[in-house]
Structure formats: structure tokens, C-alpha cells
Amino acid sequence: MKRAMNPLLNRLQPYPFEKLRKLFAINRPDPAISHINFGIGEPKHSTPSFIRRALRDNLDGLSKYPATLGTLALRESIAVWLNRRYKIPAPDPASQILPTLGSREALFSLAQTVLDPSEHGIVVCPNPFYQIYEGATYLAGAEPYFVNAVAEKNFGCDYDSVPETVWQKTKLVYVCSPGNPTGAVMDLEQWKKLFELSDRYGFVIASDECYSEIYFDAPPPGGLEAAYRLGRKDYRRLIMLSSLSKRSNVPGMRSGFVAGDAQIIRQFLLYRTYHGTAMSETIQAASVAAWDDEKHVEENRAKYIAKFREAVPLLQQALNVSMPDASFYLWAEVFERTGLSDTEFARKLYEKFNVTVLPGSYLAREANGINPGKNRIRLALVAEPAECLEGILRIVEFVKTQRREL
Ligand SMILES: Cc1ncc(COP(=O)(O)O)c(C=O)c1O
Structure with a gap:
């Protein structure tokens, strides 16, 4: 007997990271290169020690x-x-x-x-x-x-x-x-x-x-x-x-x-x-x-500001991207400078330089005749500054190789 389930569940789309896993399943990057993840929007700066302490001091809860x-x-x-x-x-x-x-x-x-x-x-x-x-x-x-x-x-x-x-x-x-x-x-x-x-x-x-x-x-x-x-x-x-x-x-x-x-x-x-x-x-x-507490928030923000001020001009050498108003994301256009779609860009970058970015079309739907994420990628600059910088430099290098291939 077929089991009754909420039919609305069938309307849920796979999550962007599931789509990314499938896209990346085809080719494996060189294991000698360390992985840099700009894909997931998970903050990686460390949790302030006073918050850890407050958790430990309140275990009675x-x-x-x-x-x-x-x-x-x-x-x-x-x-x-x-x-x-x-x-x-x-x-x-x-x-x-x-x-x-x-x-x-x-x-x-x-x-x-x-x-x-x-x-x-x-x-x-x-x-x-x-x-x-x-x-x-x-x-x-x-x-x-x-x-x-x-x-x-x-x-x-x-x-x-x-x-x-x-x-x-x-x-x-x-x-x-x-x-x-x-x-x-x-x-x-x-x-x-x-x-x-x-x-x-x-x-x-x-x-x-x-x-x-x-x-x-x-x-x-x-x-x-x-x-x-x-x-x-x-x-x-x-x-x-x-x-x-x-x-x-x-x-x-x-x-x-x-x-x-x-x-x-x-x-x-x-x-x-x-x-x-x-x-x-x-x-x-x-x-x-x-x-x-606001002090830790100010320190955290200062870290993002320094990171973005360094990363954005570097990335602008390779892609069309601007400084966002806020958030820890960059929303870069990739097709114009590389001739690659967002998914192709993400797949090749991963394969050649072991850097994960999220294809923009996974974050949008077709509406009014366009998918506004098409030909864009999302970079989450969440890692520590040195790692982010290394990732950006790899992207600049990758775009150079693509230009040569164009
Ligand atoms: C736009 C947006 N809203 C909400 C959330 C959920 O965050 P949280 O549940 O950790 O507050 C996220 C997480 O990435 C997000 O990007």
C-alpha cells in the first residue's frame, strides 16, 4: 500500500549545496592543493571566549x-x-x-x-x-x-x-x-x-x-x-x-x-x-x-572591512564585482570576462584550483524571462583573512587561464 505523505513536500527544490555536490561529482581537484570554501555562508571567525564562558557558567539550564x-x-x-x-x-x-x-x-x-x-x-x-x-x-x-x-x-x-x-x-x-x-x-x-x-x-x-x-x-x-x-x-x-x-x-x-x-x-x-x-x-x-556586548561585534566587523577592502580590488582585476553595501558575500559576474556560465565557472575553478564558489543560478529562479543569478557566482568571504586572500588570488589566476583559452 502506498503510504500517504504531504504532497506539498514534492514541491521543495533541492538545496543549492545538493546541486553543487552533483556538479562537483564529475571531476576531482588535485589533492595536493588545499581546499578553500567560499561556498557556504557559515561564519568562520572564532566564537568570542566570553560567550563560551557564559555557556559553561549556565549549564544548570x-x-x-x-x-x-x-x-x-x-x-x-x-x-x-x-x-x-x-x-x-x-x-x-x-x-x-x-x-x-x-x-x-x-x-x-x-x-x-x-x-x-x-x-x-x-x-x-x-x-x-x-x-x-x-x-x-x-x-x-x-x-x-x-x-x-x-x-x-x-x-x-x-x-x-x-x-x-x-x-x-x-x-x-x-x-x-x-x-x-x-x-x-x-x-x-x-x-x-x-x-x-x-x-x-x-x-x-x-x-x-x-x-x-x-x-x-x-x-x-x-x-x-x-x-x-x-x-x-x-x-x-x-x-x-x-x-x-x-x-x-x-x-x-x-x-x-x-x-x-x-x-x-x-x-x-x-x-x-x-x-x-x-x-x-x-x-x-x-x-x-x-x-x-558590542565590542566583539565591532572587532568582527573591522575584520570583515579589512578583508573586503583587500579582496575586492584584487578580484576586480579579474571579474565584474563591486563592494556590497553589507553582508559577507560578493556577487560577481563571470561570463563577460571568461565566457563561462556560472556553473561551468564553479566546476572548472573547483577542478583546477580547489576553490568552491556557489553558482548564482542555484540561488534564483527564472522570473519575467530571466534567471537573475545566471552568469554570477556568490563568494562567502567567511574564512580567516589569509585564506580568503589566497582564494581570491587563485580565482584571479584561474580567470587568466580562461582568458588565454577564450
Ligand atoms: C538570508 C538568510 N537568512 C537567514 C539565515 C539563517 O541564519 P540563522 O538561522 O543562523 O539565523 C541565513 C543563513 O545563512 C541567511 O543567509
Whole structure:
């Protein structure tokens, strides 16, 4: 007898790294060359020792079932951080903030909370995008609508291109600022437009801000900050999602939060109670230590700034690439200078120089007749500076060999 399964599972696409494994299965690189991984966006700078210590000092938390709402201490610490970082009044820890196990699960479960599966609504996603948005949409019985973010528009989402009929069915919009993989930051004008659309059509905005602390110039405005500055002090239909993974180099701690519209937060808490996503009190205590400290964040940012200032001009000798507004990614065009598609570039670079990069087309879908990731690659400059530099030099060398072959 055929076993019944949720048919929506069939709609999930393989994850980009699965596609990459298949692409790389054909040829093996020279084992004498060390591997440099620019593929995965996992921070590699070391976890600050005071966070390790806070974990060790709070192991008693392991002997308790934690509450989904989290401790007041954690929610207060997050509220104070939001006030310090975004110059907004501290949100109410009792009704406007919830801890989450990083932002990934929250991006997913928020869609299950706000979407009514019987409506078969539309979820507007950036393109290229973080793949969780798409999976969360399908599993909530909705359809994604992809809005291209292209170089000609500074990688901002062109919301003017979305037809009225799509907006009418839109229930949720995912925003990613700073963007993965483009590094683009949404400015106040773009936020204003999105809030006006949300008022007109009634959709919820999920603002994914996990790269907010890795910037090279001015701090990127967050969703709550933009709302507050535009006079939307109740954060209606807006939820921001943030995380310690990149800010504090603790991707394995699984610690983040959501903040915003109190009505949505209340329903989200209900959903999460059943979903079973309460954060261990040990992790909560270490998270308080991390949110309360800014020094390690400044040091971490300085390290990225130095790395990018060195890497970008070097890479520009070989590829069309610009300094991003923020994030730890480079989003480089490869075809013009090498005649190679993104997948061919990634495969040959791996084979000849043992450097992994992610083909841009794996991070985007065909929309309005184009795949905006086509002929681009994503480089995650997460390793220590010397290793990143070595990887960039290998790419420059690789491009030279390709030019000779052109
Ligand atoms: C755009 C984006 N959002 C969310 C996440 C999830 O991060 P975490 O769950 O560690 O907070 C990632 C991770 O790479 C990401 O790139």
C-alpha cells in the first residue's frame, strides 16, 4: 500500500549545496592543493571566549524545560539592543519580542502562522533569495512570486514591476536586507513604498536582517527602524527577524529573535508552543551576554572591512564585482570576462584550483524571462583573512587561464 505523505513536500527544490555536490561529482581537484570554501555562508571567525564562558557558567539550564516565550532577561536584553542599534524606543519585551532558534526556523514557521492554507495566497520573494522563503511558502499551501533584483537597479527589488493582480493575492512579503547574496540594503524610500503597499493590500512583511551587523560604511536601517522613522510606531503587519549567528560568530548556538507587531507575535507564540521551539536556558543566558556586548561585534566587523577592502580590488582585476553595501558575500559576474556560465565557472575553478564558489543560478529562479543569478557566482568571504586572500588570488589566476583559452 502506498503510504500517504504531504504532497506539498514534492514541491521543495533541492538545496543549492545538493546541486553543487552533483556538479562537483564529475571531476576531482588535485589533492595536493588545499581546499578553500567560499561556498557556504557559515561564519568562520572564532566564537568570542566570553560567550563560551557564559555557556559553561549556565549549564544548570539543561535541567529545565524552557518556556517558548523565553526568559524576561533575554527579551529585555534584546529590547535594549534594538533601542541602542536602531535608535527606536525599546520594544515591549512582554508583547513585541520572541526568542527564536536562529532566524531560519522562524522564517519558516512565521509563514505557517500568518498564511491561511485554504486561501492559496501569494508570497512575494526577492530573486535571488534564501531558499527557506520558497519552501516555507509551498508548505503553507501558497505560491511564491519572485521579484528580480538586478545590477541595473542596484540589486533592489523592483516592486513597481509586480502586477496589481499579484498584489491583490499577496499575504506575505519576504524582505532580505542586507541581501543574501547581493549584499544590497533597502533604503527608507524603498521601505516607504513597501509599507504603502502593505497598507493597501494588507500583507505581512517578514524582514530578514541576519546580516545587519556586517557592514562597511553606515549601519543598514532595519525594518523596525524604518517603520518608526516613517511614523508607524505600532509596527503593524511587520516582523523583523535577527540572529546572533553572523553578528557574534555562533551559528551553532541557534539563537535569534523576532520583533514587531504584537498581534502577530501573540499568534506566533501560540504556533511555536505546539511547534516545540523553545530555547534552552543555557543558550538564553549566553545570548544575553552576546546581545549585551558590542565590542566583539565591532572587532568582527573591522575584520570583515579589512578583508573586503583587500579582496575586492584584487578580484576586480579579474571579474565584474563591486563592494556590497553589507553582508559577507560578493556577487560577481563571470561570463563577460571568461565566457563561462556560472556553473561551468564553479566546476572548472573547483577542478583546477580547489576553490568552491556557489553558482548564482542555484540561488534564483527564472522570473519575467530571466534567471537573475545566471552568469554570477556568490563568494562567502567567511574564512580567516589569509585564506580568503589566497582564494581570491587563485580565482584571479584561474580567470587568466580562461582568458588565454577564450
Ligand atoms: C538570508 C538568510 N537568512 C537567514 C539565515 C539563517 O541564519 P540563522 O538561522 O543562523 O539565523 C541565513 C543563513 O545563512 C541567511 O543567509
